[in-house]
Amino acid sequence: xxxxxxxxxxxxxxxxxxxxxLSEADVDEVAREIRLALLEADANVRVVKPFITRxxxxxxxxxxxxxxxxxxxxIKIVHEELTTxxxxxxxxxxxxSRPPAVILLVxxxxxxxxxxxxxxxxxxxxxxxxxxxxxxxxQRPAAVEQLRVLGDQAHVPVSxxxxxxxAVAEAGIREAERxxxxxxxxxxxGRLHVDGALMDELTRVAVAVSPTDTLLTxxxxxxxxAVAVASEFAAHVxxxxxxxxxxxxxxxxxxxxxxxxxxxxxxxxxxxGEKLDDFEPFxxxxxxxxxxxxxxVLTLIEKAEAVFDADQAKAAEAKLRSGQFTLxxxxxxxxxxxxxxxxxSIVGMMPGVPKELRDAELDERELARVxxxxxxxxxxxxxxxxxxxxxxxxxxxxGSGTSSAAVNAMLKQFKMVQQMMRTMTGGGSKHRRRAxxxxx
Ligand SMILES: Nc1nc2c(ncn2[C@@H]2O[C@H](COP(=O)(O)OP(=O)(O)O)[C@@H](O)[C@H]2O)c(=O)[nH]1
Ligand SMILES: [Mg+2]
Numbered sequence: 001x002x003x004x005x006x007x008x009x010x011x012x013x014x015x016x017x018x019x020x021x022l023s024e025a026d027v028d029e030v031a032r033e034i035r036l037a038l039l040e041a042d043a044n045v046r047v048v049k050p051f052i053t054r055x056x057x058x059x060x061x062x063x064x065x066x067x068x069x070x071x072x073x074x075i076k077i078v079h080e081e082l083t084t085x086x087x088x089x090x091x092x093x094x095x096x097s098r099p100p101a102v103i104l105l106v107x108x109x110x111x112x113x114x115x116x117x118x119x120x121x122x123x124x125x126x127x128x129x130x131x132x133x134x135x136x137x138x139q140r141p142a143a144v145e146q147l148r149v150l151g152d153q154a155h156v157p158v159s160x161x162x163x164x165x166x167a168v169a170e171a172g173i174r175e176a177e178r179x180x181x182x183x184x185x186x187x188x189x190g191r192l193h194v195d196g197a198l199m200d201e202l203t204r205v206a207v208a209v210s211p212t213d214t215l216l217t218x219x220x221x222x223x224x225x226a227v228a229v230a231s232e233f234a235a236h237v238x239x240x241x242x243x244x245x246x247x248x249x250x251x252x253x254x255x256x257x258x259x260x261x262x263x264x265x266x267x268x269x270x271x272x273g274e275k276l277d278d279f280e281p282f283x284x285x286x287x288x289x290x291x292x293x294x295x296x297v298l299t300l301i302e303k304a305e306a307v308f309d310a311d312q313a314k315a316a317e318a319k320l321r322s323g324q325f326t327l328x329x330x331x332x333x334x335x336x337x338x339x340x341x342x343x344x345s346i347v348g349m350m351p352g353v354p355k356e357l358r359d360a361e362l363d364e365r366e367l368a369r370v371x372x373x374x375x376x377x378x379x380x381x382x383x384x385x386x387x388x389x390x391x392x393x394x395x396x397x398x399g400s401g402t403s404s405a406a407v408n409a410m411l412k413q414f415k416m417v418q419q420m421m422r423t424m425t426g427g428g429s430k431h432r433r434r435a436x437x438x439x440x
Contacts, residue, residue, distance in 0.1 A: 003251040008037035022070040042223045042254025047261045086284035091266035094212045099182040107217030109190035112245030117187040118150035119279035132181040134172030135160035139189035199236040213240045223254040241268035327382040372400040
């Protein structure tokens, strides 16, 4: 996600930090580099030009000249401008005066509508809503079945009653009212390209169900093409926002950077993987932080809060404080952490993680190996790893099917995690304070 920009900004800011005061020529050079970085990330020219104009105006102004840390100031300005470009404030779904809320999902074939429908249902259920999914894509033979399978996984009922998309959608709303569900999510058919028949069908469905929100699903991996598609859809169907999918496979970020500025539509949700839980509200400021390598501590904390068992976390914290955090606890924590999602995405959200580590292949098999090593230790060794000498190490290596070097590496890693856990469990409020200081 945004790897191209992250790399560029990393270099630009590193050079910038080595400077004292910034001359106008320095600012020009930084602006030029950032312009290239944005273009390379496939941002629309309509985004890049005003971005650079604003950046230059602010960076040559008193705001920076009078500050003691010009580099920090420039980074702060870039962060704010990036946040604005990505949409500024967090976009929220509309709350209807009377439930159920009706969310219509539209988009091209393969953009990720059906997947997003189930993910959104699951997300909203997590927010205390009760969802009903409606399969109104009657074009693709297997589309209804696909939504049924996903609905099952998300534990959300699926309705598909009728032979015409309008009838199915209407029946879905009635079903939701009957069941007392508070939100209806309608999945619709797509085409490979925007065409008249599709727009006609979507318009008829929209008129029939008067959606509280119509979200356009866009594939981030298609970059500027996604932005063009958004403009075409917007010309035919009233849209309220965008669900940006496959951000996990998009290294450049052109669609994310351009959609709001070009179409005026806010990105409401981001889909960041194939699993049902890989779905999150789109926070422009957090995304900007991620791009600038400041980490995304808030999302990380939220994910941790959603996954970690609160009592268990408290117990672990208490153990940490008293210096009793053992390898057994490590094993527990690690198993919980795995539930947060792919390691790579977790590491990407941590602030101050060196680029080398961010890029390192973090193998899930590595976790399995760590587990095997810990399981091959005696209780005494798990309580106090310092007793592990050469012969114990060899025994553990043999028992776990690894090597002495691997056992050593794991123990080193354990020490690192001990430190990390200390900041994470003890530092929730501290992180929030720091985030607030960063202007978020
Ligand atoms: N990696 C990744 N794949 C996704 C994401 N969202 C959807 N997909 C995949 O994209 C393909 C098309 O998704 P689908 O929901 O059927 O698209 P639809 O035709 O718009 O309904 C499927 O194989 C999904 O698993 C995402 O956020 N990340
Ligand atoms: Mg579909």
